[in-house]
Each structure stands twice: as C-alpha cells, then as structure tokens.
Amino acid sequence: MPEMGNTTPSNSSTASTRTVLLLFRVLTFVFLLIALILIATLKQTDDDTAVQVKFSDFYAYRYMISTIIIGFAYNLLQMAFSIFTVVSGNRVLSGDGGRLFDFFGDKIISYFMISGSAAGFGLTIELGRGVPSNSFTDKANASASLLLIGFLFTAIASTFTSFALPKKAN
Amino acid sequence: MPEMGNTTPSNSSTASTRTVLLLFRVLTFVFLLIALILIATLKQTDDDTAVQVKFSDFYAYRYMISTIIIGFAYNLLQMAFSIFTVVSGNRVLSGDGGRLFDFFGDKIISYFMISGSAAGFGLTIELGRGVPSNSFTDKANASASLLLIGFLFTAIASTFTSFALPKKAN
Numbered sequence: 001m002p003e004m005g006n007t008t009p010s011n012s013s014t015a016s017t018r019t020v021l022l023l024f025r026v027l028t029f030v031f032l033l034i035a036l037i038l039i040a041t042l043k044q045t046d047d048d049t050a051v052q053v054k055f056s057d058f059y060a061y062r063y064m065i066s067t068i069i070i071g072f073a074y075n076l077l078q079m080a081f082s083i084f085t086v087v088s089g090n091r092v093l094s095g096d097g098g099r100l101f102d103f104f105g106d107k108i109i110s111y112f113m114i115s116g117s118a119a120g121f122g123l124t125i126e127l128g129r130g131v132p133s134n135s136f137t138d139k140a141n142a143s144a145s146l147l148l149i150g151f152l153f154t155a156i157a158s159t160f161t162s163f164a165l166p167k168k169a170n
Numbered sequence: 171m172p173e174m175g176n177t178t179p180s181n182s183s184t185a186s187t188r189t190v191l192l193l194f195r196v197l198t199f200v201f202l203l204i205a206l207i208l209i210a211t212l213k214q215t216d217d218d219t220a221v222q223v224k225f226s227d228f229y230a231y232r233y234m235i236s237t238i239i240i241g242f243a244y245n246l247l248q249m250a251f252s253i254f255t256v257v258s259g260n261r262v263l264s265g266d267g268g269r270l271f272d273f274f275g276d277k278i279i280s281y282f283m284i285s286g287s288a289a290g291f292g293l294t295i296e297l298g299r300g301v302p303s304n305s306f307t308d309k310a311n312a313s314a315s316l317l318l319i320g321f322l323f324t325a326i327a328s329t330f331t332s333f334a335l336p337k338k339a340n
Contacts, residue, residue, distance in 0.1 A: 060292035103332065111325065114281050115288035122230035122289030123296060155281065162273065162332040 029075040035146035044136040060123035067116025106158035113151035120144035198320040199245040205316035214306040230293035237286025276328035283321035290314035
C-alpha cells in the first residue's frame with residue numbers, strides 16, 4: 001500500500017515539503033490580499049473635469065482583479081485543507097487524488113495569476129506614458145507587482161507538486 | 171540501469187507520448203510563426219496626420235513579440251532534438267537530465283507565452299475602445315490569440331512532461 005501517505009519511505013521529506021508549501025501559500029495569500037485592496041481602491045479624480053476613473057473602467061484591471069480573487073480563493077482553500085490536516089491528522093484529499101488536485105490547482109492558478117499580472121502591467125505602462133508619476137499608476141503597478149510575487153510563490157509550489165506527482169507508469 | 175530509456179518497461183507509452191509532444195511542438199511552432207508575422211507587420215497610418223503607428227510604439231506589444239520569439243526558439247530547439255533522436259536513435263539529453271530540461275523548459279516557456287498573450291490582449295482591448303473595428307486591433311488580437319493557442323499546446327505538453335518527471339525519492 002504505497003499510497004497511505006504516512007507509511008511511505010519519504011515520509012519526513014514529504015512533511016517538510018508540505019511545511020514549505022504551506023508557507024508559500026500563506027505568503028501568497030497575504031500578497032494577494034494587499035494586491036486586492038490596492039487595485040479595488042484604485043481611483044483618481046480629474047481636477048478640471050471632476051471625472052472619476054476607477055479600476056472597473058479598464059478591462060485589463062477587471063481581469064486582473066478576477067485573477068487575484070481566483071488565486072486568493074484557491075490559497076484560502078489550500079490553507080483550510082492544511083489546517084484540517086494538522087487538527088485531524090488526516091489529509092482532506094489523500095493519496096493520488098490529493099497530489100493531482102495540488103498539481104493541477106497550482107498549475108492552473110499560477111497561469112491565471114501571471115496572466116492577470118501581465119495584463120495589469122501592460123496597461124499601466126501605457127496609461128502612465130507621457131504623464132508624470134502619480135498615485136493611480138503607482139498603486140496599479142504595486143498591485144501587479146504583488147500579484148507577480150504571489151505568482152512566483154505559486155510557480156515554485158507548482159514545481160514541488162509536480163515532483164510529488166505519482167509516476168505515470170507504475 | 172533504469173535510465174537507459176529504451177530498456178524501461180514503459181517504452182511504448184514513452185514513445186507515443188514523445189510523438190504527441192512533438193506534434194504539439196510543431197503546432198506551437200507554426201502558430202507562433204504566424205503570430206510573429208502578424209505582430210511584426212502591425213502598422214497603421216493616420217489618414218489626417220500621416221503619423222505611422224507600429225507595434226514597437228507600445229511596450230506591451232514589444233514584450234509580446236519577445237515572448238513569441240522565446241517560445242519560437244524553444245520549440246525550434248525541441249524539434250531539432252526530436253529530429254536528431256529520430257535520425258541517430260539517441261536522445262540528445264537522455265535520462266533524468268532530459269526530463270528535467272523538458273519539464274522546466276515547458277513550464278517556464280509556457281509562463282512567458284501566457285504573460286505575453288495577456289499583455290497583448292490587455293492593451294489591444296483598451297486601444298480598440300470607442301474606435302470602430304480596424305485592421306490594427308484585429309491583427310493584434312489575432313496575434314495574441316495565436317500566442318494563446320500556442321500557450322495552450324505548451325501547457326498541455328508541460329502536463330505530460332510533469333508526469334514524466336523522475337520520482338523525487340527513489
């Protein structure tokens with residue numbers, strides 16, 4: 001029964017890997033939370049016309065906030081699973097099912113996060129051209145940067161969960 | 171000696187996986203070639219002012235063309251390796267080294283490709299707002315779409331090469 005988790009020979013290495021993964025997920029969660037606050041509160045009022053510009057006026061920022069929320073929800077779920085594991089001593093998804101969930105979860109969510117960050121940066125750099133540095137573009141860049149850092153953590157986590165995959169041909 | 175490639179029990183499944191992977195890489199190569207031509211020839215002249223706008227006037231498109239070229243070069247290399255394998259009967263990078271190269275290559279290149287595509291889409295949708303559909307935004311969208319399709323193939327290839335990874339704890 002090699003899928004029992006706690007009876008595999010690589011038990012201690014698996015446990016430390018899980019600790020590192022949890023650390024990455026907590027950090028990603030925190031970065032995404034700040035990124036979410038920054039982008040959601042993004043607004044600027046034109047001094048002359050009193051027209052207010054918000055994140056929701058731009059498709060790229062709306063997509064970016066979607067990817068932040070997706071990443072946020074995924075990391076919350078993974079953290080909940082980890083806490084359940086610590087409290088109850090059992091994994092929610094054990095064996096191959098859990099490893100496949102981690103692998104595809106990290107992979108797909110990390111693609112969402114990098115695409116949101118790239119869309120945000122791509123728009124902000126054009127919006128900021130020819131105008132002096134202002135709090136609008138600064139906040140948008142900060143949010144996209146935090147999303148990018150969150151992506152990097154998730155991409156590293158994804159590498160771990162790829163190596164933890166069950167072998168295709170047993 | 172489980173790393174001899176041709177002597178592993180999963181030989182036939184490995185061979186068919188390699189054929190599918192090669193097909194994905196050829197398709198990605200073709201899509202990226204068309205995407206590259208479309209974005210590189212992107213230009214529009216204003217009828218009134220005779221000012222010409224090109225892809226290189228926008229940072230997002232410059233980043234996008236970089237990611238297309240990176241993906242193009244990577245797929246060219248992988249195709250050259252495959253042709254060498256067919257001709258000589260030996261893999262250029264055999265065993266664990268080859269599998270790690272494929273894994274990290276597919277993973278990193280696919281992240282570049284999705285980020286380039288997202289940056290391109292994010293800018294094009296803002297450039298096209300309020301103006302009627304024109305050949306500039308149509309070509310830019312077509313190029314980003316082809317890059318996105320190329321990304322999807324690479325992401326699927328990346329899933330294959332993740333499952334083909336050597337187990338961490340032997």
